[in-house]
Amino acid sequence: MYDNPKHLKDHITKVRLDEETDDLLRSLARFHRTQPAVLARELLEEKLTEMLQGLKGSNAEEVA
Numbered sequence: 001m002y003d004n005p006k007h008l009k010d011h012i013t014k015v016r017l018d019e020e021t022d023d024l025l026r027s028l029a030r031f032h033r034t035q036p037a038v039l040a041r042e043l044l045e046e047k048l049t050e051m052l053q054g055l056k057g058s059n060a061e062e063v064a
């Protein structure tokens with residue numbers, strides 16, 4: 001099914017949301033025509049990448 005087995009998403013992390021955040025996530029998922037879990041994963045991956053880039057940038061400044 002996957003060309004690269006590393007792309008298989010089989011690790012589970014549970015998150016508890018308050019009602020307002022859950023409503024927003026579900027609304028945005030409907031707007032983007034996707035599932036809430038898929039949208040949440042995409043947002044998480046994007047933010048983690050952004051944070052990692054920030055760390056790499058700050059380490060570069062410390063070394064300079």
